[in-house]
Amino acid sequence: MLSGASSFASLVDDAFFFILVVSIIFFVGIVATMIYFVVRYHHTRNKKVKNIEGNLTLEIVWTVIPTLLVMGMFYYGFIGYSDMRNVPDDAMKIKVTARKWSWTFTYPNGYQATALTVPQGKAIKAEIESEDVIHSFYIPAFRVKQDAVPGRDTYLWFRATEMGKFDILCTEFCGDRHAYMLSSVDVLPQEQFDRWYANTGKQEISGGADLSKTGEKLVTLKGCIACHSIDGTPRVSPTFKGLYGKTETIYTDGKERQVRVDEAYISKSIKEPAADKVKGFENIPMPQQDLSDDEIEAIIAYLKSNK
Amino acid sequence: MSRHAVADAVRTQESYLDVKGRYSGLFGWIFSVDHKRIGLLYLGSVFLFFIVGIFLGLFMRLEQLTMGETLMTANMYNRLFTLHGVIMIFFFIIPGIAGTMGNFFLPIQIGAKDVFFPRLNLLSWWLYLAGAVLALFAIFSGEGMADTGWTFYVPYSVQTGTNVTLALFAAFILGFSSILTGLNFIATVHRLRAPGMTFHRMPLFIWSLYSTAWIQVLATPVVGITLLLVILERTLGIGIFNPAMGGDPILFQHLFWIYSHPAVYLMVLPGMGIVSEIIPTFCRRIIFGYKAIAWSSVGIAGVGTLVWGHHMYVSGQSSTASIVFSFLTFFVAIPTAIKVFNWVATMYKASIKVEVPFLYALAFLFHFLIGGLTGLMNAAISVDVHVHDTYFIVGHFHYTMFGGSVFALFGALYYWGPKMWGKMYHKKSAVVALVLQLIGFNMLYLTMMYMGYQGMPRRYYDHLPQFHDAHLVATVGSWFLVTGLLMMIGTLIHSIFKGEKAPQNPWGGTTLEWQVPTPPPLENFDVVPTITSGPYNHKEEAE
Incomplete structure (x- = not known):
């Protein structure tokens, strides 16, 4: 059972x-x-x-x-x-962001992760939002579910009673990788959670020592790898492996042309995802990402390193 | 002409199948305004779609046989379940009973020569055909079949590159077909009842069709307009539902379910009507609680229009709305329970002949009880929060729609088939087919409900390892089910072409269709009968 x-x-x-x-x-x-x-x-x-x-x-x-x-x-x-x-007043608020096809959890201290970690016995309020279509945030073991609706804030809350790792699933159909929009929630004892949470404050999103490592974290956090694999596995969008320096056939305003994947091209693709569409993937919409220039720089560094 | 001569004329009347009209051959069918021919046109068309739908379902089950990719890509799977849903709902179940059995037997059972608007009736079928052609076009042109699920939820349906616009337009056209059929039936029931056929003397099948017809007329326009708005949103970029353009996606869900929830009663009520005919005939006694069954159909149709929000407990609608919808939803259970109790009570002190149609009526009761009772679990909000959009729901609605309504239609084919095409069926193969269906059906959908409560989401291309064994059982069940279905279709086709000639009244039925020749003549009745009593007047002493 x-x-x-x-x-x-x-x-x-x-x-x-x-x-x-x-x-x-x-x-x-x-x-x-x-x-x-x-x-x-x-x-x-x-x-x-x-x-x-x-x-x-x-x-x-x-x-x-x-x-x-x-x-x-x-x-x-x-x-x-x-x-x-009815959410208890002392609930810890965690922002849940859904997008095709990944979850991002944002803690009160700004720490972001793709899997959820919560303390046992404490009320957690998930404030749910979607960046594109409707998704649904579902934790079967907790018996909770709430749709993530673009343009509307929704929420649910729970108090985990048992330790362990439990599935998080998307239950509103959202496209090709709907069945893979999975994550997990790790329930820790309060003290262990406190120790873990105290450490998260030290996480730096950008400007760290190894820029490409930061970029690798970012492509996971921002959900890029839901569509772009990092190891060459075919998914709905071009793989990141060996992408940098490659020559791609793209459509710009419906016109076909060749382009070399360089810093300028990547930067433009992130800022204006609809401007250039790679041939073979022209019908897959990429969501607009709100990334700082530092973050884009980190991602470029990461792509350079993934040969 | 003496009375004797009139009787002779009736006896020698040509069957509607042999009448030479203005056209012969295929044209004699597709341009016929005879309600019986139109009923058979519908029967052929809906079963063609049903067979396609069966195989789409089978392919989905095969995909779940192993984890990861088995047969097809995720995108193909998404298109398959969309097409399966669209076909089974819009092309099969909605016109499935009203269009076939309703068209054929509504006029005969109330003592009429045809429906009130025979030409409009033919137009309904032509609109159905136009919708079908458009849907085919949607599958094979441009970017291909929509991948949105049959619910077409916005904003996904506005963003996807697939042929959503055409698929929506096909559903829109089908809506008109449904509205016109409903309108026709309402007019026919009000205007064409034989002398003495008061409302409380109408067969219960008519009551169910009449209640259904009102849903068709009142609710279908809502979904028609909604689908049209999505088309406008996709083509002209008007922001009604899409939040990126200032619209509200929850509004779409409300408008969609304002039709689509009553539509499930539209699908199941005629099935209940069929069961209300089959049970008294094979029990050879009057039905227990005629008025309770008749008015509970109206009750279901009425309350059913107020409960759509139970599809949206976790959608983000207000909690108060969810609570009110949950409260109202439970009231649908009452008239439904009343029907079930009365059907069972009809078997008390009866003289039961167990024939294939009766077995299907029992199968209907068995499945519909499971479907209805699990419906109570979905209606309870906290439980539904857990099972919403999981296989529990998929199992539940297949129990009500398929195990209930469609099994009733199968029963009707064996019950009324002999009257429609004048031939009997092979009993043994019909029973074997039913047994296969029962085994397969319950293996498949009971397992689905189990998986759903464990947290298996619906519309998943792949499954997590903990669900693998159950998926295996369900897929094997689907093989039994499909075998049973194909065997049944084979048995019916065999009966049409090679069956023994059917007598006028093979089951000892008391309603009017059993008092006309088999197959009925063009205008059913030479002399419209005068009705002096209720529909199920069986003699207390068996002959």
């Missing part, structure tokens, strides 16, 4: 099992009655039928009882949901 690793898990599972038990009782009862009738009143056993037109008492009984039961089900679903929508 799927583990229940958040404070919502038992709420959702209890509501589910309540409905499941009621359903099984009804299902078994109705199917058994049906089979019994088919056997008992088979024409070989019962030649004389009784034309009963109906029974008001029965109609009332089987209207009222299901009504009461479903109201109970509604209530169960409702209390769980109310809990999901």
Whole structure:
């Protein structure tokens, strides 16, 4: 069975099992009655039928009882949901950014990562946004899900109760690599998390000692590698491996031309992704990225190093 | 003419299949305004699409046989599930029962010679055909079939380079076909009932078609306009739904589901109507709770228009809206439960003949119970937050739509087929096909629901290792299911061409279609009958 690793898990599972038990009782009862009738009143056993037109008492009984039961089900679903929508005041806010086809998590101190790390037992509020189409942020083990909608801020919150690593999935169809828009959430004990989090402050996005290493981090963080592989694997966009210095056939305003991939070309492609389209990939839209000149410089350094 | 001579004339009347009209051959069909011929035109067309849809589904299952790429690229897979959804919903289920069984039997069951607007009826089929041609064009021209899923969610559908515009336009045209059929049925029920055929003497199939027709007329225009707006957005760049141009993507979802949720009742109500016909016939007794079943159809159609927001619990709509929609959704369960209880009660003190149509009615009940009860789980908000957009939903709606509605249509083909083409079917192969379908169906969709609760998202080209075993079971189930379906289609085709001649009333049915010759003559009734009692008047003493 799927583990229940958040404070919502038992709420959702209890509501589910309540409905499941009621359903099984009804299902078994109705199917058994049906089979019994088919056997008992088979024409070989019962030649004389009784034309009963109906029974008001029965109609009332089987209207009222299901009504009461479903109201109970509604209530169960409702209390769980109310809990999901009311975020505790002390929740730690983490920004979740979705894009085709990757996740970025931004912590209050500015630290960014592509996988989520959270402390056990503390409320976490995920403030969700999308850069392109609709995605959906889903952690099955926590029983939480919320769409990431462009132009609209959404949120969810959870309190992880169990340690371990759990899947994060995208559940709103978003294109070719929808099934690979995966990440994970690592639940650590509070002290271990505190130590980890204190270290994250030292992370420098740009201007570090080894510029190409920074660039490598950036292409992961900004989601570039969801489409551009770094090891030559074919994906929906040209691979980064051996890209620098290569000659590509591109379309500019519909006109075909040859271009050598150099610093100027890369810089322009990041700033104006729609200007030049590489032949064979002309229908894949690349999202506009908000990168500083330092960051672009780091990415160029990285591309130079990935031969 | 003496009374005797009239009776003779009726007996010697030519079957609608043999009547020579203005045209003969193919034209005699595609330009015929006879509701029976149009019913068969629909039957041929929807089953053609159904077979295509089956294979698209099978290919999707085969892709999930192994992890990673098995048969096709992710992009191809995305197009396949879009096409599977579009075909099964717009080209198969929506016109599937109303267009085929409805066209054929609505006039006969109420004692009419045809529908109220016979030419409009033919136009409906032609619009259906036009939609089909456009859809084919959308698949094989330009960038090819859309890859958006049948829901066409914005902004993905505005951004993708695939042929979304044409696919939307095809659905738009089909919408008109559906509206016209609905309009025709409403007019027919109101204007053409035989003398004495009061509303409460109409067969329950008519009640279900009548309720469905109102949904078709009132809800379809909403989706038509919505799809048109997406087309305008794509072609003229008007920002209605696309947030990049100031639009609201959630608005699209609201407008889409305002139609598409009632549409699921539009798909299942006629199936319920069929079951309400089959059960009393094979129980050989009056149906239990006629008025409860009749008015619950209206109830489902009514409440069903107020619950669309349950598709959007996690979309970003307001929490209050979600709670209200959840509350309302549970009220659809009540009329549905009433129907089920009354059907089962009809078997009490009956004299049951177990024939293939009755077995399909039982299969309908079995699947529909599972589909309906899992619907309660989806309606409960906190549970739905977890299972939304997972295989749980896919399993659930296949239980209701396919295991429910479509199995009822299969039952109808065996029940009414003998009347429609005048030939009986081979019983043994029909039963074997049903058994294969039952095994395959439950292996496939029960497994899907299990996977969904474990967190397997829908519309995934690939799967994580923890889901692999279940995917294997589901795929093997699909092989049984497809074998059963093909065998059933084979059995039906065999019955049409090689079956034994069917008697006028093979099942001892009491509704009007069993009192006209097999196959019926061109105008059904030589003398329109006068109705003096309700539809299921079986004698208490068996002959």
